[in-house]
Amino acid sequence: MGGPVPRSLDLDAMxxxxxxxxxxxxxxxxxxxxxxxxxxxxxxxxxxPYSLTIPPFFxxxxxxxxxxxxxxxxxxxxxxxxxxxxxxxxxxxxxxCHLPAHNFSDPQPYSTGVTGAVGTRNAMALINLGWxxxxxxxxxxxxxxDQIRDPVPHPDEMNxxxxxxxxxxxxxxxxxxxxxxxxxxxxxxxxxxxxxxxxIAQFVRTMISSxxxxxxxRRGEVELTTSEYNGYQMFLREGGDPEVVPGGQFGGxxxxxxxxxxxxxxxxxxxxxxxxxxxxxxxxxxxISGSPLDSGLFRTPTLRNVALSAPYMxxxxxxTLEEVIEHYxxxxxASSTIDPFMKYTTGGLALAPSQKADLIAFxxxxxxxxxxxxxxxxxxx
Amino acid sequence: MKSTHLLALxxxxxxxxxxxxxxxxxxxxxxxxxxxxxxxxxxxEAGIDDQGRDVQLERLECYVSDFAVHDVRxxxxxxxxxxxxxxxxxxxMAGLEIVGCQGLEIDGFRMGLGVPADRNTDVxxxxxxxxxxPLGYKGSAGMHWGWAAGYIFSVYEGRLLTDPATPFAYHxxxxxxxxxxxxxxxxxxxxxxxxxxxxxxxxxxAYACLHGVNDIIDPEIDPETHTGNNLPLAIRWVDLxxxxxxxxP
Numbered sequence: 001m002g003g004p005v006p007r008s009l010d011l012d013a014m015x016x017x018x019x020x021x022x023x024x025x026x027x028x029x030x031x032x033x034x035x036x037x038x039x040x041x042x043x044x045x046x047x048x049p050y051s052l053t054i055p056p057f058f059x060x061x062x063x064x065x066x067x068x069x070x071x072x073x074x075x076x077x078x079x080x081x082x083x084x085x086x087x088x089x090x091x092x093x094x095x096x097c098h099l100p101a102h103n104f105s106d107p108q109p110y111s112t113g114v115t116g117a118v119g120t121r122n123a124m125a126l127i128n129l130g131w132x133x134x135x136x137x138x139x140x141x142x143x144x145x146d147q148i149r150d151p152v153p154h155p156d157e158m159n160x161x162x163x164x165x166x167x168x169x170x171x172x173x174x175x176x177x178x179x180x181x182x183x184x185x186x187x188x189x190x191x192x193x194x195x196x197x198x199x200i201a202q203f204v205r206t207m208i209s210s211x212x213x214x215x216x217x218r219r220g221e222v223e224l225t226t227s228e229y230n231g232y233q234m235f236l237r238e239g240g241d242p243e244v245v246p247g248g249q250f251g252g253x254x255x256x257x258x259x260x261x262x263x264x265x266x267x268x269x270x271x272x273x274x275x276x277x278x279x280x281x282x283x284x285x286x287x288i289s290g291s292p293l294d295s296g297l298f299r300t301p302t303l304r305n306v307a308l309s310a311p312y313m314x315x316x317x318x319x320t321l322e323e324v325i326e327h328y329x330x331x332x333x334a335s336s337t338i339d340p341f342m343k344y345t346t347g348g349l350a351l352a353p354s355q356k357a358d359l360i361a362f363x364x365x366x367x368x369x370x371x372x373x374x375x376x377x378x379x380x381x
Numbered sequence: 382m383k384s385t386h387l388l389a390l391x392x393x394x395x396x397x398x399x400x401x402x403x404x405x406x407x408x409x410x411x412x413x414x415x416x417x418x419x420x421x422x423x424x425x426e427a428g429i430d431d432q433g434r435d436v437q438l439e440r441l442e443c444y445v446s447d448f449a450v451h452d453v454r455x456x457x458x459x460x461x462x463x464x465x466x467x468x469x470x471x472x473x474m475a476g477l478e479i480v481g482c483q484g485l486e487i488d489g490f491r492m493g494l495g496v497p498a499d500r501n502t503d504v505x506x507x508x509x510x511x512x513x514x515p516l517g518y519k520g521s522a523g524m525h526w527g528w529a530a531g532y533i534f535s536v537y538e539g540r541l542l543t544d545p546a547t548p549f550a551y552h553x554x555x556x557x558x559x560x561x562x563x564x565x566x567x568x569x570x571x572x573x574x575x576x577x578x579x580x581x582x583x584x585x586x587a588y589a590c591l592h593g594v595n596d597i598i599d600p601e602i603d604p605e606t607h608t609g610n611n612l613p614l615a616i617r618w619v620d621l622x623x624x625x626x627x628x629x630p
Contacts, residue, residue: 246610
């Protein structure tokens with residue numbers, strides 16, 4: 001296999017009459033080749049900074065200093081995201097469970113790995129993760145890079161040890177030119193696990209959704225329908241019948257956890273939203289923190305593209321948005337850690353059917369089909 | 382030379398000798414602790430209330446700002462800093478940089494409980510260039526209601542461990558719920574600029590946040606306020622909260 005082409009050498013220019021010393025250079029090169037000297041011109045690594053556009057009303061993105069975005073890194077990340085060689089039997093890529101049409105999540109409650117093993121939680125949507133502060137439903141990964149390390153060797157997912165995955169890329173049997181692409185992205189043809197996850201992380205950070213109807217409304221480009229606007233107001237109001245819940249406003253009480261700051265619709269925190277009375281099946285955040293107060297707590301997912309992200313909750317138990325709304329409307333199931341925001345002691349949200357419909361109409365305004373169809377995110381193969 | 386000129390010259394010379402030629406600074410570090418009725422306490426533990434019920438606090442966070450120290454010579458010196466304190470987490474310090482030309486002799490301290498009026502509404506956390514700023518997108522996570530409603534000044538959440546448990550949540554914000562707490566020190570404390578940083582401890586008694594001299598909040602009767610939906614309770618809460626602080630220089 002050939003090494004990287006030194007990008008600094010312009011052979012055409014050297015062959016031209018305008019180049020005064022080309023014969024001398026050719027003689028020197030011949031001598032160098034014959035002598036086996038390894039002291040010739042080194043390839044020049046000149047990555048192109050990726051110009052990331054932060055949409056209006058979005059916060060600055062906190063990009064790690066040791067993994068800045070480059071055109072070459074993002075492109076390599078896209079290839080790796082869709083690379084089936086990263087799975088044991090060459091059948092799965094990251095994109096197998098994070099399907100574009102489903103907001104880069106899995107329409108099945110649990111994903112099935114290469115061995116036929118079934119996971120225990122719903123694959124989370126990959127959307128605006130550049131602003132996330134923890135990853136996975138239990139937040140066990142503090143960085144995107146750390147999160148990306150997990151699925152490749154996981155026995156229930158791609159089931160390929162990292163050394164083997166790296167070796168496959170290095171050998172490049174499908175001639176995707178990976179060593180050269182790693183050189184272009186990171187200045188080395190020596191592929192490592194760290195560089196693979198860095199490239200994929202760069203790609204995932206570019207997966208920004210900011211073209212939903214709600215975004216366009218915030219930018220003053222479109223109007224919301226009456227139902228959508230009413231739903232937005234429901235989203236922002238406190239829940240509960242004021243006769244039963246002090247301060248209740250007959251609202252949806254969504255904004256406490258799905259806050260609209262930075263238009264991300266998540267507080268990035270962990271909550272028990274009243275799904276179960278006990279947590280033997282899945283302790284959630286407590287398995288990471290060790291605190292019983294975290295039992296049954298899971299990370300708040302964004303509501304962006306929620307209409308495309310079914311099924312819902314960490315275990316995909318709800319198939320439709322209507323079921324989700326009905327769950328919150330009921331107040332949820334009491335437990336030792338249920339969030340104080342849940343109205344489980346006071347009869348739930350007491351929403352009328354028309355209010356539920358309005359809320360769902362608002363949630364649909366968060367749908368961004370431009371995002372899911374963006375060519376730069378699709379399988380290049 | 383006229384006498385007025387001589388007087389002006391004398392004043393100039395005196396000013397030259399006595400004035401502040403080079404400003405120095407020191408950092409007053411504030412460490413925030415929580416207790417329950419005067420005893421050590423950690424968020425997540427159960428404390429006993431006035432009716433013998435277990436109160437389990439699960440979230441206790443606040444913004445502090447608008448600091449000022451009172452120097453016996455200079456009077457009040459304002460320090461414009463906003464800090465977010467999470468009593469259940471690791472963010473329990475605030476550093477106040479004091480600039481001057483000589484050491485201070487502090488006999489008073491003031492702290493705002495909340496976010497100053499010019500920064501608490503109509504400001505999107507996303508507008509801060511540093512996401513980790515206490516008011517920035519990440520730094521404020523969970524402490525911001527939305528563009529119009531602004532920042533939550535204080536969060537006091539948990540549940541009475543009754544059967545069934547009784548959840549409560551007191552979220553205070555908006556200018557009407559901004560409070561200041563002021564301390565007068567029995568003995569003026571010297572804060573020399575040349576001898577390094579100084580650390581003081583501010584302690585919040587979580588019990589006193591519900592039990593005051595003139596008011597007691599019973600979470601079973603008044604379980605919830607998010608300010609806008611139950612302003613009277615929010616005001617009762619912040620008035621108790623203001624009285625729940627002690628300062629140990």
